[in-house]
Amino acid sequence: MSSAPSDRAGVARPGPVVAGGAEVRVQDLTWRPFGRSRAVLAGLDLVVQPGERVLLAGPSGSGKSTLLRAVAGLLLTADSGELSGSVTVGGHAPQEVPGEVGLVLQDPGAGVVASSIERDVAFGLENVSLPREQMRPRAEAALREVGLTMSPDSSPTTLSGGESQRLALAGALAMEPSVLLLDEPTAMLDATTAAEVRGVVAAVAARRGLTLVVVEHRLEGWLDLVDRLVVLDAAGSVVADGEPRQVLAEQGQALAVQGIWVPGVPDPEPLSMALEPVPGATAGTVDRGRVVAGATGLRVEHRSRRLGQRSRTTLAADGADLEARAGRTLALVGPSGAGKSSLMAALGGLLPPARGAVEVALPLTPAEAGGGGPARERLTPPHEWSSHDLARVVAWVPQRAATALVGRTVRDDVLTTPRALGQDRVVAERRADALLSALGLAHLADADPRQLSGGEQRRLAMASAVAHGPALVLADEPTVGQDRLTWAAVSGVLAAAREEGAAVVVTTHDPGVVDDADRVVHVTAPVQPAPDPEPERRPLLARVGPLALLAAAFCVLPLPGLLDTWRQGLVVLAAEVALGLVGLLAPGHGRAPQGRLRGVLTRLAPAALAVAGVAWSAWLLGGRDLEVASAAALRVLCLIVPSAVVFGFIEPEALGDHLAQRLRLPARPVVAATAALQRLQAFDALWGELMATRRVRGIRADRGAVARAREAVVVTGGLLVGALGQASALALAMDARGFAEARRRTWAGPAPWRLPDTVALGAGLLVVAVAVAARLLLP
Structure with missing residues (x-):
């Protein structure tokens, strides 16, 4: 085979596609989730030709992930609602031929079904009754194809973000599908790993002639690897469809206004907003530019244990020094799996460090804030503070936003911490409503937060984090899954928190967030201790x-x-x-x-x-x-x-x-x-x-x-x-x-x-x- 041309990221571009995929036909598809008054998709029509490679884009909440699940025949597997219309793959219903459609979810770790990577890849082969003696060669071939070269007995829990994406891709490819569906496969990856994943996807799709549909917010990097760009609007209708460069040349500005990340169009400015001051808030307590929280020589370890196995210790950070300053934004960047989230959590008292020290500015400590505690509490590290004392000072937007939801409704969730801290009810409610409006969630104020999309849940977590005016805001990948408009809103809320005197710390792969930061710290993965060469005896x-x-x-x-x-x-x-x-x-x-x-x-x-x-x-x-x-x-x-x-x-x-x-x-x-x-x-x-x-x-x-x-x-x-x-x-x-x-x-x-x-x-x-x-x- 002749060598393929390369794109600007150095990823090998595929040669001409040999059509071997199946046709995808969507006719008059309408889906309204249970509990929502508006349909996510309404009368959608779409045809994807065999072997065609399609990039599917649209603003947050436009139904992109919903469409992928419909094409896979899985819309009613985990969701309930009203469904009408039809979807066919190769002329018949999806799932009629097991394994014909491969779907890789946005969170690849959510789909792990086995304790070893080889067994995980073999799961689909078991479902199609492949003889056992043929499974191992097929699974090993799929792992090689996606570039996973570690031992087949390796646990999926040890993989980095990029490796997890490759494992999910191998599990889909092992079944030799005709249609491959990928839901934001690079959203939480660093630039190098994302380019590697794109290269693997493009090479495999070309080699096998797959019909490919990729959902992404960020179009750049995919444009040279696909044949067609399909864009949905906020109502879930197709507003653009054609050759990618042509579509962007003709409609780029209009699509950018709708929230599409159009390459070449400058990033939007963060939404300008001023948060109403909250009586008793800790934001602004420390003078601008002074240290709110600092860590020295920080070592963070994670211990895990599976049934029947010895405990395993992973080193997440070692010897790290960090300072978060009032009225400043600190961005933690680095490759996937480098320990950014663990370092940030330890700085905010959410994880106890194995070694090193975390100190918080004296005006924020329980003894100085009117908590009535003894003076020695000035030296108490934040991971030992009470819940009330920690909540006054620290806010957290976790990477898995669903774990941050504690309220029965969206508005109730935002008001949870202000109520717990006894803040003024009227001011807290006005501030909560302003945040929901800025983040595009006002119409969902009475909805169950667990029914929101992933992007909506992340924005809700952001609103709930800053509602009470904390002095230290920790945001883990806050802009993942956001379109241009919602990105501007999230960035605006972070900027508003910074302007009222909070120290903002973010982990991110987003260049726009990095550019807006006052200081950037590159985090590298610590060297893991060598495993003990002496084997452990088995009971x-x-x-x-x-x-x-x-x-x-x-x-x-x-x-x-x-x-x-x-x-x-x-x-x-x-x-x-x-x-x-x-x-x-x-x-x-x-x-x-x-x-x-x-x-x-x-x-x-x-x-x-x-x-x-x-x-x-x-x-x-x-x-x-x-x-x-x-x-x-x-x-x-x-x-x-x-x-x-x-x-x-x-x-x-x-x-x-x-x-x-x-x-x-x-x-x-x-x-x-x-x-x-x-x-x-x-x-x-x-x-x-x-x-x-x-x-x-x-x-x-x-x-x-x-x-x-x-x-x-x-x-x-x-x-x-x-x-x-x-x-x-x-x-x-x-x-x-x-x-x-x-x-x-x-x-x-x-x-x-x-x-x-x-x-x-x-x-x-x-x-x-x-x-x-x-x-x-x-x-």
């Missing part, structure tokens, strides 16, 4: 298959009916503890695994409430007899202990393999349960994000058992809402790879039954035998 339970572990735990289900007295329960519990301790042993050569017993005790902690509740009830109803209460508590404990021991060693993916292949259970519920268990492992991270949000919004319960219990209930509800959001994104990603139409399924992983499995099952039966013997021999 005996880690060598047992998941089905045997599950069966051993289920063996104890008859125990409540076998045990009558506390003496019998104590004997059985002793046997369970002894067998559990044996299972936690890790014989062999290498390092001893850490946290085995601590993990079991952690899993037992929630069960302690159930045991105490049963004991209390039995004591009250049993004539306040301690023996009756003890026996009831021990019965419950004997039922729970085996599960607490083995659960930490059941890997969801392997469990799904065994349930489907060994027990012949239906594939769909097995895969759904496996995906749910994998998401369960991420609940601790989501819980942490929700609690951090409540803390910085001033509504976290810092004291009082009753208040904390009430908060736990509220956060649990938020956790479930967040889990449902994650489940919706995961369902989209799974169905985009053929899961919805998979009637028969093959499995990439084997499901062997080995000697340790038999031993583990025997241990479970031994516990039952001990219970029978105790019932016969002990009173």
Whole structure:
């Protein structure tokens, strides 16, 4: 093949397209989401020819992502609403041929379905019943095609943003689709990584002759790689369609006015606005140009642990020095995965540093701000402040804007922190309404914030962050997913916060935001410590298959009916503890695994409430007899202990393999349960994000058992809402790879039954035998 020409970014341009894709035909498509009075798409007509490469643009909220989901046949998978019209791919309904349409979501991490990159790529191949022996070569070929060269066993959680995009692309390409749909694939990537991703997409589409539809706000970089530009207006109607350069030459100025990022048109000026002063606000407390918050020698670490694996420590920042000054904007820039977000969060007291110090200007500390605390609080680092004290000073716009939502309505969300801080109600409401109006959200004031689009949620998070006049505003990628008009609004709010005296810190890949900053700091990824060359020994339970572990735990289900007295329960519990301790042993050569017993005790902690509740009830109803209460508590404990021991060693993916292949259970519920268990492992991270949000919004319960219990209930509800959001994104990603139409399924992983499995099952039966013997021999 002759070498292809290069574009200005140095990315190889594809040669002539060999039409091998499928035709996409959209006729009179109308979609109105549940709870919205206006349709997102109204009577849309669009035809994409086989092998055509289309760039789809439009202002924020114009229905671009909605159109992609409709073409993929997934509009009703995770959303509810009124749908009419028709969409065909290759002359038939989408998803009629599993894998014919590949959809890569804007957040590629939301669609990860496996614990290794090879298994994740193979997920779609399982859905189309490809024989196992053909899966590995196909998955490895897809990984090579997108340039992922690390070990196939690598965890998706270790990938950078650009690598995650490549993994999602490999998962779609492995199924050999005819149509490839990409939703803002470079929105959160640095310029170098974005150019690499564009090059991969263009080369693969040309080599395979795919029909390609790419959604992007920023057109530059894609224009030389596509054949056609289609632009939607705010109402979801096509207002421009044709050869990209010609469309921009003829309609560029008009499109820019509508909010399209037209190359060559200067960036808009930030929206000019003045925020009404709030009595008691901390913005402006520190003289302009003086340090609001400073960090020296900052080291930030992240620790994570997956079921059955040792904890993993990632170094996010090391030896960093940073200063945020009043009335100034500091921009943190650098490649994806460099640790910008972690550094910013540590500066604002949202993360405790592993080493180094963070100091806040004295007028902002709790002791100096009238909090009534002792003078030593001047030296207290912000990560130890109370929720109320932190919220007075710090505001945070997280990268995942959905985790920042705490109100029942959009307006209620903006007013949450002013109310928590006891600010003047009338002034707070006027300021909130002004912010919503400036950010184009006034018409959504009474809407549920969780029903907003991603760009709208990000703007809402911005409004809620500055509503109370904080002294330090932390904004993580605040302009992602914004068109020209909403970009100007977001930039205007940041400028307004700066003008009222706040120190503004942003992480960004946006050159317009960088140009507007007073100071720019380039952040580079710290060198990770070398892994210990000595392998870690595996506990005996880690060598047992998941089905045997599950069966051993289920063996104890008859125990409540076998045990009558506390003496019998104590004997059985002793046997369970002894067998559990044996299972936690890790014989062999290498390092001893850490946290085995601590993990079991952690899993037992929630069960302690159930045991105490049963004991209390039995004591009250049993004539306040301690023996009756003890026996009831021990019965419950004997039922729970085996599960607490083995659960930490059941890997969801392997469990799904065994349930489907060994027990012949239906594939769909097995895969759904496996995906749910994998998401369960991420609940601790989501819980942490929700609690951090409540803390910085001033509504976290810092004291009082009753208040904390009430908060736990509220956060649990938020956790479930967040889990449902994650489940919706995961369902989209799974169905985009053929899961919805998979009637028969093959499995990439084997499901062997080995000697340790038999031993583990025997241990479970031994516990039952001990219970029978105790019932016969002990009173």
